[in-house]
Amino acid sequence: MKTVTSQYREYDKYAVLLVNLGTPDSYTVKDVKQYLKQFLSDRRVIELTPLIWQLILRLLVLPFRSPKTAKLYQKVWLKEKNLSPLMYYTQMQTKRLAQAIDNDVIVDFAMRYGEPSIEAKIHSLQAQGVTTIKVFPLYPQYSATTTASVYDEVFRVLKKMRNQPNIIGVKPYYAHPQYIEALKKSVLTYIPKLNFAPDIILFSFHGIPKQCVDKGDPYYWQCQETYRLVKNALSNLNIELRMSFQSRFGPKKWLSPYTTDVLKILPTENKNKILLVTPGFAADCLETLEELNETERKTFLQAGGTHYAVMPCLNDSDEHMELLKTLAK
Structure with a gap:
């Protein structure tokens, strides 16, 4: 029995996937509009009848909000790195966490909205032989509008997979x-x-x-x-x-x-x-x-x-x- 257990463990490969809210690819109106469209189309975020809300979103919200939001992103954009602050710090967190934990564990990150997507990273990790993914939403306090939306997307991806990785969640750490x-x-x-x-x-x-x-x-x-x-x-x-x-x-x-x-x-x-x-x-x-x-x-x-x-x-x-x-x- 010990031999079987040992052999089984040899085939287990683990990953930690940090997930943050997301960011547009750039501060151009086009990229910001694409990001806002995905974000504000999430029914966890906007709990209105989809048909009615999509009309409001496409005809009123996106045309007016996208240019304004693009100007705000331009103010805070890390131009020397060509990254939003959220992307930069999430990358740094991923890099430092990978250095701090077991070398056998892969550490990666995804964004709920925008790139890199949760779907792309789950498939990437599985292609690297990962069998268990610890999904780590970077939200200390739980909300259906944030944490639950991350898991919604994870399970949406899993539904389309024949060979699914094992998924482990990280509970909210608001009082840790x-x-x-x-x-x-x-x-x-x-x-x-x-x-x-x-x-x-x-x-x-x-x-x-x-x-x-x-x-x-x-x-x-x-x-x-x-x-x-x-x-x-x-x-x-x-x-x-x-x-x-x-x-x-x-x-x-x-x-x-x-x-x-x-x-x-x-x-x-x-x-x-x-x-x-x-x-x-x-x-x-x-x-x-x-x-x-x-x-x-x-x-x-x-x-x-x-x-x-x-x-x-x-x-x-x-x-x-x-x-x-x-x-x-």
Whole structure:
């Protein structure tokens, strides 16, 4: 029996597939439009009747939103590398994780929307002899709009395969001790680099429609738990902490309080110096580098604020890589 088990293990080959949201191939209107079309056609993201929504999307949303979004991507694009920040940091995370774990394990990455696709990477890994793939959505907090969509796509691909690899998932890590510790260390390391002492630290999570939570999505309370644990970990700072939600889209009510509204109110409370932290993002992207660091900076300063900073995401920091290594194993 031992011989059989040993022989079987010789034929097992493992891979870790990191999956992030996605990015257009470039900041041209054409590429941004293609990316937005795929993203906003996902029924996990937009829960409207497909026929009606596709008409709205193609006739109204894409023609007007694509040029505006392309200009925003152009602002944050890493032109010397010809990569979006999200693509760059995901590549770095993949490279560093591959160096950190067992040499027999293949580490690769895919994007839920755009390239490289989940489908292409699953077939690529199988062609390399991989029999078991650990799918690792880079979302600390679970939401049907993000994590579930990744697994939807994985199983859509598997449905078309006669010889399917074994799939293992990574559960949401919103309360993992190493994740909380990584956030804590990042804050404590970043504050001394500022040229001001913050009156308040605002934890801004990506928002989702409130109706998603009403239907049973656990995202809201997982964000609250992350915030509670980090707040406890930073209790010796003697700086006020709050949480909010950003990136609203469409007319429906989203999770609140909205980051924009909080930024407008804070100066009226004599909170004029602020540090923003984005615990829900595994890598810096358009939402952190443009929406928060530029657009919302103007919101705060125009409301009377004097000092404003956005802390970088965990990206490929040592603490983050130790967390990813633990979860990947």
